[in-house]
Amino acid sequence: MTNVIEVEHLRKTYGQTVAVDDVSFQVNEGEIFGLLGPNGAGKTTTVESLQGLRRPDSGHLRVLGLNPQTETATLRRRIGSQLQESALPDRIRVWEALDLFAAVVPNSSDWQLLMEQWGISDKRKAAFSSLSGGQRQRLLVALALVNDPEVVFLDEMTTGLDPAARRVAWGLIRAIRERGTTILLVTHFMDEAEHLCDRVAVVDRGRIVALDAPQGLITTHASDIRVIFTSDYPDLSWLEELPEVHRITRNGPRIEVEGSGPVLARVAAALVQHGIVPSDLRTEQPTLENVFLKLTGHSVHE
Amino acid sequence: MRVLFKLTWVEIKLFIREPITMVFTFALPLIFLFVMGGVFGNTPDPEGLIFRGVGPIDYYVPAYIGLISASIGVVALPVHLTGYRERRVLRRFRASSISIWAVFGSQVVVSLAISILGALLLIAAALVAYDASLPESPGLVVAAFVLSVLSFATVGVFLGAILPTTRAAQGLGLILFFVMMILSGAGPPREVMTEAMHWIADATPLRYVILTLQDPWLGFGWNVHASLVVGGFLVAATLLSARFFRWE
Numbered sequence: 318m319t320n321v322i323e324v325e326h327l328r329k330t331y332g333q334t335v336a337v338d339d340v341s342f343q344v345n346e347g348e349i350f351g352l353l354g355p356n357g358a359g360k361t362t363t364v365e366s367l368q369g370l371r372r373p374d375s376g377h378l379r380v381l382g383l384n385p386q387t388e389t390a391t392l393r394r395r396i397g398s399q400l401q402e403s404a405l406p407d408r409i410r411v412w413e414a415l416d417l418f419a420a421v422v423p424n425s426s427d428w429q430l431l432m433e434q435w436g437i438s439d440k441r442k443a444a445f446s447s448l449s450g451g452q453r454q455r456l457l458v459a460l461a462l463v464n465d466p467e468v469v470f471l472d473e474m475t476t477g478l479d480p481a482a483r484r485v486a487w488g489l490i491r492a493i494r495e496r497g498t499t500i501l502l503v504t505h506f507m508d509e510a511e512h513l514c515d516r517v518a519v520v521d522r523g524r525i526v527a528l529d530a531p532q533g534l535i536t537t538h539a540s541d542i543r544v545i546f547t548s549d550y551p552d553l554s555w556l557e558e559l560p561e562v563h564r565i566t567r568n569g570p571r572i573e574v575e576g577s578g579p580v581l582a583r584v585a586a587a588l589v590q591h592g593i594v595p596s597d598l599r600t601e602q603p604t605l606e607n608v609f610l611k612l613t614g615h616s617v618h619e
Numbered sequence: 620m621r622v623l624f625k626l627t628w629v630e631i632k633l634f635i636r637e638p639i640t641m642v643f644t645f646a647l648p649l650i651f652l653f654v655m656g657g658v659f660g661n662t663p664d665p666e667g668l669i670f671r672g673v674g675p676i677d678y679y680v681p682a683y684i685g686l687i688s689a690s691i692g693v694v695a696l697p698v699h700l701t702g703y704r705e706r707r708v709l710r711r712f713r714a715s716s717i718s719i720w721a722v723f724g725s726q727v728v729v730s731l732a733i734s735i736l737g738a739l740l741l742i743a744a745a746l747v748a749y750d751a752s753l754p755e756s757p758g759l760v761v762a763a764f765v766l767s768v769l770s771f772a773t774v775g776v777f778l779g780a781i782l783p784t785t786r787a788a789q790g791l792g793l794i795l796f797f798v799m800m801i802l803s804g805a806g807p808p809r810e811v812m813t814e815a816m817h818w819i820a821d822a823t824p825l826r827y828v829i830l831t832l833q834d835p836w837l838g839f840g841w842n843v844h845a846s847l848v849v850g851g852f853l854v855a856a857t858l859l860s861a862r863f864f865r866w867e
Contacts, residue, residue, distance in 0.1 A: 402707055405711065408633050408637065421715050457711075
C-alpha cells in the first residue's frame, strides 16, 4: 500500500509553547485515519502543517508525495480541507459558496449533488450568517469535497452537529472513503474515532502516545471487561480467586468486577454456584475513553 | 481566471448586499449634490473667484465621482478585507488555493464596477436636477476615472492588508474619508479655505484624484502633475500591499 501522508518527526513551537513536540505517522491510501486527543494536543497544528498553512520548525512532511511547503499550490488542488474556526462572508449564499469553490479546479464534483447529500439543498439560497451551526458545518464539509480531492482533512467536522446529524455525517464520510478518498480526521470525540477510523493516533501534549486500530488500542491498553450486578451478599472473596478476575469494586449493593477473557461466563457460573442469581447482570466493554484515560492519565475533556 | 471571475461576481453581490457601504457609496454623494445644489445652484460666480470660475454643480460632479472612489478605497474595501481576515475567510480561501491575486483583483474590479454605477447615477441626477454640463473631454475623463478608481482601490487593498482589525479599519477609514471629503475639494470651495487647510488637502490622495478628474471635465486639459501623484499612489499601494499582506 502507498503512503498518502508521511509525517516524520514533526515539531512546531509558538514562542515558548510547544504545540507539536515530535510526531510521526503514515496514512495509507483509502484509509480513514484519526488524530484523537484533547484541545491543544497539537492535532490542528499537525494537519495545518500538512496543508502548507503552517511552517513546521522541523520534520519531514509529504502529502501525495508532495512537499506542503514548496509544492503548496499543486497540493491544495488535490486535497480537500475543512478547517477548524474558518468562516465564509456573512452574506454569501450557500450555492454561491459552492459554485465559487468549485471553480478552483477544472473537473470539480457536482456541487448540486453534494448539497443534497449533506442536507443543505433546501438552504441553497440562504445567507451563510443565517445558517445554524450544524448547517454551517455541513456546508464547510461539502466545500472541502467540492474539488473531488484525493485526500480530505476534516478538523472537528461534527462539532455543532446534533447526534442524528453526526450519524448521517459518519455515513457520508464512509461513502467518501468507498470512492477511494483518503481521510485524515481530527477529533476529540472518542465515539467518532471508534466508529469511523481504521486507525487512530492518540495525541497528547504534542506527542503520539499510541497508534493502532481502535479495537487494537482497546485490546492492548484497556482489555478489561467490566461485569456489573447488584447483590447484598456479604463476602465475595471467592470471586477474586477466579483467574479471569482482576479487581472487584463494591459500591453499596453495586458490584463491579473487572477482568479479561471469558470473565462474564466465569463470574456468572460462580454466582450461580453460590446461589446468587442477580437479575441485572450485565457487561461493559472497554472503549477508547478507557484507553485514553489509561494512556494519558486524564480524560479527553480535561 | 475562472476563479477571479466567479469571485468578482460574488463580491459585487456581497457589496450590494451590505447596506452601510451602499449608503456611503451611492447615497452620500447624491445627498451632497442636492445640498450643494440647493445652496449654490449651478450659476457660476460672476467674478469667477470661487469654484474655479465654473458652475458649482459642474465643479462638484467630477469631485463627487472622485469621492465615490475614495469612499470605496478608504472605507468599504479595508473594512471588508480586515473582516475577511478577522473571521478567517481568507484562511478558508487560502486552503482552497484561491490566490491573493484573485482576492486583490476581484476587489479592484468590484471597485471599478461600483464606481461606474455610482458615477452614472450621480451624472444622471445632476443632469436632471441642475442641467449640469457633460465632460468637455470625455476620453480624457474616462482615462482619469479609471486611473483614479484603480488608485483608490489599491490604497484600499493596502489599508486592508496592513490594518489589524475591522474596528481599526472603520475608525481610520471614516477619519480619512471625512477629512478628505471636507478639505480636498468635495466640501467648501478651495478658494474660501485657509492656508493650513490647503496643506492638509495637498497631502491627501483625493485632492489629486479630483484635479485629475475635474481638469479634463471642465476643459482645462489633462493635469499631468495631479495624475502622476495619483499614479504614484497606485504603484506604491500595490507594492506595499504585496509586501505586507497577511492571510491571518
